Amino acid sequence: MSSVLSKLWTALRGAANEAGEAAVDVNATRILDQEIRDADNELREARIALAGMMGKQTVERNHLAEKQAKLEEYAGYLRQTLAKQKAAESAGQAAEIAKHASLAQEVATKYAEQEALIKASDNVIAEYGKNVDVLKQKIAAGETAIRTLKQRADTVS
Numbered sequence: 001m002s003s004v005l006s007k008l009w010t011a012l013r014g015a016a017n018e019a020g021e022a023a024v025d026v027n028a029t030r031i032l033d034q035e036i037r038d039a040d041n042e043l044r045e046a047r048i049a050l051a052g053m054m055g056k057q058t059v060e061r062n063h064l065a066e067k068q069a070k071l072e073e074y075a076g077y078l079r080q081t082l083a084k085q086k087a088a089e090s091a092g093q094a095a096e097i098a099k100h101a102s103l104a105q106e107v108a109t110k111y112a113e114q115e116a117l118i119k120a121s122d123n124v125i126a127e128y129g130k131n132v133d134v135l136k137q138k139i140a141a142g143e144t145a146i147r148t149l150k151q152r153a154d155t156v157s
Contacts, residue, residue: 032153039149043142050135057128064121067114074111081107
């Protein structure tokens, strides 16, 4: 009788073990499926962030081009003003010399301000570029992680 009870007890333990393993297998599939969904969502968000960052970078590049055009415009004004000042000096016109010297100073100040704006834009564009590179790396890593998770899910299924 003792051996029969021992065999029944062993059979019950075996059944409990099988049920536990089955429950773990079912949950493992659910866990992997949820991890895949989470990774897909993070990847989608990273792609949206990348598109936004690249858009901002493009807008800043366009602004930079406008600032550079304005800088060239100021350079032209400065050349014209200095040429007129030189002509006034040759003609001995003191009032014209002072007028053009003052105007040249104002244009030179605007030129310097525009150069500072261009330098700031260059820094912003470079920062956007770094962020774009980081996002691209994260996207590549996310895609690799999703492939790995899907392979694991296929193995478990």
